[in-house]
Structure formats: structure tokens, C-alpha cells
Amino acid sequence: MMRPGIAGHQKHTWKFIVQETEDLKGHIIIDRELCKECHLCIHACKKGLIIPSQEYNSRGYRPVCFKEERGECTGCALCAITCPDIAIEVYRE
Numbered sequence: 001m002m003r004p005g006i007a008g009h010q011k012h013t014w015k016f017i018v019q020e021t022e023d024l025k026g027h028i029i030i031d032r033e034l035c036k037e038c039h040l041c042i043h044a045c046k047k048g049l050i051i052p053s054q055e056y057n058s059r060g061y062r063p064v065c066f067k068e069e070r071g072e073c074t075g076c077a078l079c080a081i082t083c084p085d086i087a088i089e090v091y092r093e
């Protein structure tokens with residue numbers, strides 16, 4: 001029987017991605033109009049750099065925000081991989 005949650009090999013892959021990018025710098029751009037406020041990316045970002053917002057987009061959702069003040073984003077792309085609406089673009093420096 002299939003169980004919900006992350007498969008074992010996915011956990012290892014994600015851990016590998018985070019470790020491999022730990023020393024990199026990056027930033028993301030969130031498309032406010034594509035975001036549907038599911039908040040999956042908030043849970044995906046290990047650095048806590050994505051937060052809810054109170055402002056609505058034209059479709060009635062409150063798109064999340066990228067809150068980066070200390071250069072902590074590594075460009076690991078876990079947020080973008082997690083987003084079902086392909087609303088996040090990741091850039092590495």
C-alpha cells in the first residue's frame with residue numbers, strides 16, 4: 001500500500017541538494033499572480049525565508065513573500081521544486 005509523505009529516496013535527494021548548495025548564494029522571484037497560497041514552499045524552505053502575506057492578488061489569493069535580509073538563500077531550489085504552480089524562479093549567484 002502506498003503511504004502518504006516523502007519516499008525514502010526523495011528524502012536523501014533533498015538532503016543532498018541542501019548540503020550541496022549550503023555555501024552558495026541565491027535568490028528567488030515569486031510570481032504573485034501564479035501563487036495559490038498553498039504554503040508548501042514555506043515548509044520546504046529550511047531557512048524560513050518564505051512567509052505568508054496579507055495582500056491579495058487579482059485571483060483572490062494572498063501570495064507568499066520572499067523575506068531575505070541576511071543573504072541566507074542558497075538557491076537550493078527546494079521551494080521551486082515543491083511549488084505545484086511553478087510560481088517560483090530560483091537564481092544562483
Ligand code: SF4
Nearest residue numbers: 045073075076077079
Ligand atoms: S532557494 Fe532554497 S534557501 Fe532559497 S528560498 Fe528557496 S528553499 Fe529557501
Ligand code: SF4
Nearest residue numbers: 035036038039041083
Ligand atoms: S508553493 Fe507555490 S503556489 Fe504554494 S504558496 Fe508557495 S509559491 Fe504559492
